[in-house]
Amino acid sequence: xxxxxxxxxxxxxSLCAANILAGLFPPGSATGDTLAGALAxxxxxxxxxxRWEMFHSIPTLRHMEMHIVARDAGGxxxxxxxxxxxxxxxxxxxxxxxxxxxxxxxxxxxxxxxAEYLRRVxxxxxxEDPELVEFSVVADLGYIRHLAHIRKDGTLxxxxxxxxxxxxxxxxGGR
Amino acid sequence: xxAAAEGLASVWLTEVDSRxxxxxRIALGVLVLLNIAHFWPLRVALFSNVGxxxxxxxxxxxxxxxxxxxxxxPSPLGVTLTFVCAAxxxxxxxxxxxxxxxxxxxxxxxxxxxxxxxxxxxGWDFVLSNFALLLAFSPLGAEWRPADLWRSCERGxxxxxxxxxxxxxxxxxxxxxxVFVKMGNPYWRNGEFLTYFVMSHHGRFAGTWALGWxxxxxxxxxxxxxxxxxxxxxxxxxxxxxxxxxLGVALHLGIGLLxxxxxxxxxxxxxxxxxxxxxxxxxxxxxx
Numbered sequence: 001x002x003x004x005x006x007x008x009x010x011x012x013x014s015l016c017a018a019n020i021l022a023g024l025f026p027p028g029s030a031t032g033d034t035l036a037g038a039l040a041x042x043x044x045x046x047x048x049x050x051r052w053e054m055f056h057s058i059p060t061l062r063h064m065e066m067h068i069v070a071r072d073a074g075g076x077x078x079x080x081x082x083x084x085x086x087x088x089x090x091x092x093x094x095x096x097x098x099x100x101x102x103x104x105x106x107x108x109x110x111x112x113x114x115a116e117y118l119r120r121v122x123x124x125x126x127x128e129d130p131e132l133v134e135f136s137v138v139a140d141l142g143y144i145r146h147l148a149h150i151r152k153d154g155t156l157x158x159x160x161x162x163x164x165x166x167x168x169x170x171x172x173g174g175r
Numbered sequence: 176x177x178a179a180a181e182g183l184a185s186v187w188l189t190e191v192d193s194r195x196x197x198x199x200r201i202a203l204g205v206l207v208l209l210n211i212a213h214f215w216p217l218r219v220a221l222f223s224n225v226g227x228x229x230x231x232x233x234x235x236x237x238x239x240x241x242x243x244x245x246x247x248x249p250s251p252l253g254v255t256l257t258f259v260c261a262a263x264x265x266x267x268x269x270x271x272x273x274x275x276x277x278x279x280x281x282x283x284x285x286x287x288x289x290x291x292x293x294x295x296x297x298g299w300d301f302v303l304s305n306f307a308l309l310l311a312f313s314p315l316g317a318e319w320r321p322a323d324l325w326r327s328c329e330r331g332x333x334x335x336x337x338x339x340x341x342x343x344x345x346x347x348x349x350x351x352x353x354v355f356v357k358m359g360n361p362y363w364r365n366g367e368f369l370t371y372f373v374m375s376h377h378g379r380f381a382g383t384w385a386l387g388w389x390x391x392x393x394x395x396x397x398x399x400x401x402x403x404x405x406x407x408x409x410x411x412x413x414x415x416x417x418x419x420x421x422l423g424v425a426l427h428l429g430i431g432l433l434x435x436x437x438x439x440x441x442x443x444x445x446x447x448x449x450x451x452x453x454x455x456x457x458x459x460x461x462x463x
Contacts, residue, residue, distance in 0.1 A: 001335070006188070010180070012312065013187040013337040020305075020341065023348040026355040045239030047286035047304035052352040054298040054440070058362045059375035083220045084227045085251075092376045096436045097217055099376075101227065101295040112236070113294055116229030144374055147367060147386065156374055156383050 019043065023050030062157035063142030064092040066102050070125050070135040071166070078129065082137070084120055087128075107137055107164035122169055136165035187340065190333035194454040197271070197316025197324050197331070199342060200278070202446040203306055204269030207281050210303060211262050213439050214288065218258050221292040224249035228292045236293055243287040257284070274317035282307035299443035305345055306447065313338025324454075331454070342450035347407035349447070354403045363400065366393035372433070379435040402426050410451045423448055 001009070019039060025032035036043075036050075043049045066082040067089075081089035083098060090098040106114045118137070125132050142157035150156055220226045222245045230249060234241045248257050264280035267273055285304040289296050314334035357363040362371060369392035372378060373385040385392065402422050409419030427441035 001188070006184070009335065009337055010183045010187055013341060014183060016309065016341050017344055020344045020348050023352050024355070026352050026359075028356070028359065041239040043239070044237045044290070045242065047282075047289055047301070047308055049289070049301050049304075050348060050352070051301070052298060052349045053356050054353060055368070055372065056353065056356040056363075057360045058368055058371035059377050061376050062374060062381065063376060082227070083217075085219065085223075085225045088220065094436045095217075096297055097214075097221065097295040098227075100297065101221075101292070104294040112232035113229060116232040117227060120225075120227070120229065144371060147370060147389070150374075150383060151386060154383055156381075 016048075019048055020050065023052065027051055027053060058144075060143055061092070061141055062144050063140070063159075064099060064103075065140040066090075066098075067138050067140075068121055068125070068135050069138050069163075070129070070132045070169070072129075072131045073133050078132065080125070080128075084117075084124055087124070102139070118167055122167065126169055132169050134166040134168050136163050136167070138163050187337035188335040191336040191339065192454050193314060193316040193331035193334045194319055194324055195316070195336075195339055195450070195452065196310075196314045196334065197319035198449040198452050198454070199306070199339070199446075200271070200274065200310060200315050200317070201269050201319075201321050201324065202449040203303070203310055204265045204281070206303060206443055206446045207265040207285065207307070208262060208269070209442065210300070210439060211258055211265065215258065217295075218254050219251045221295050222249075222257075222288070223251045223254045225251060228295065230291065233291055233293055237290055241290055242283070243290040244283060245287055245291040257287075269321065271315070271317040271320055274315040275311075278307070278311040278315060282311040297440060299440045302345075302349065302443045302447065306342060309338055309341050309345070313341075339450050342447065343407075343411065346410065346444075346447040346450065349444070350403045350407050354400055357400060363396060366396045369393075369396045369399070377434045377437065379433055399426070410448065413453065416451055416453075419451070420448055 019042070022035045022039060025035055027033065027036060068080040068082055068087065070078045070080065072078075080087035082102065083090060092099045104113075105111065105117060107118070110118060121135065121137075125135055139162045141160045141162060143160055144150075144157050145155065214221070221228055224230060230243075230246060244257055245254060248254065261281065261284040264277045264284070268277040268281055282304075285300070285307040289300050289304055316331065316334070319331060357368075360368075362368045367389075370385050370389050373388075373392065374381050374383070378385075403426070406419050406423045406426070409415045409422065411419075424445065427444050431438050431441045
């Protein structure tokens, strides 16, 4: 191996190894969070993020259904799926990516991804039916109960409906 | 200084059979193809400018440079064409044709998916992205086609092992970090995790039947932690590598059996084991 290439390989490998091994300090630890903060720009740029927290705690949901409930001025409701374009639906049991997306997106108050989603839903609903005046994002969730409570009555999950909105669809308020 | 350089050189530049890289290259190419198939029904929803995820909002989450290819082709047609090109690149990488540019293309595509829709990513997307980047800068064993790899008894050309060592370190850190994090969680500490997992939307056979098996799941919860700690160590020691492979395959088949929608995660972790497969090893000398 030529000398310059050898030197580059040694430096590149050592830096990559340092980045990977820094992951041994887990998220949530003081050292782990300091290192993650310092390395975040490089890790995001290169796709070498080191967060391996899969199933670090129990899954809390047995069931999840998301939909958009839109209303017209007379109170009539129309229900749409949550995925754009086309208001598609998803099944949480088989499709993990929409589940990840909607459980990580913030609506109350909206984070940048949540705000952008609400804006896009508003636009799509206006195009779908100009008579609609407002919409809400509704999540039907089945929260798994504590094991002791399930043992008592055999009911696995408690159904909770979380509603975000309503968000107005008029141009001046819906954006 | 010279001694340190020699030490580094012995860690990174010791030569190994190029078939070892070929195995990783082929496995990664197949896994990226599978991941493209996994993304396909959602590609417009996740990556286009008319989809569920806003590009500017995703870029705000990224403290680094935003290099996603989807910024160059944000329309639904552009996203579809990008996916088709990525699938072609992954297929060509798998068969070793134009392997270097295809490896770079696959790494760029993998990076693009996690930069464009970070909220919709699974842990396996990050494993693929890490491995794709490492492979793009490593020897590729491109002279080995998939069929030859398993048929031929010839030794391949010798190439430096730095890429394999980095991939092995990555597998090690994936397992150990997850155990460290889990050990701080009350449901892993009290052994209830697996019972909840089986009853959740991740569970293939969800139902209250799991309560009757709680004592078994309790033991399996602790066993899972032990297995995750042991796998990288066993994989690293050549004499115990077969045990590491067997435990890892059992763990990830178990996740695939008990869980639903998690097959990409299991398959991706098993792909990482290819960095440990040593073609033609005749001795049991310790080493990577």
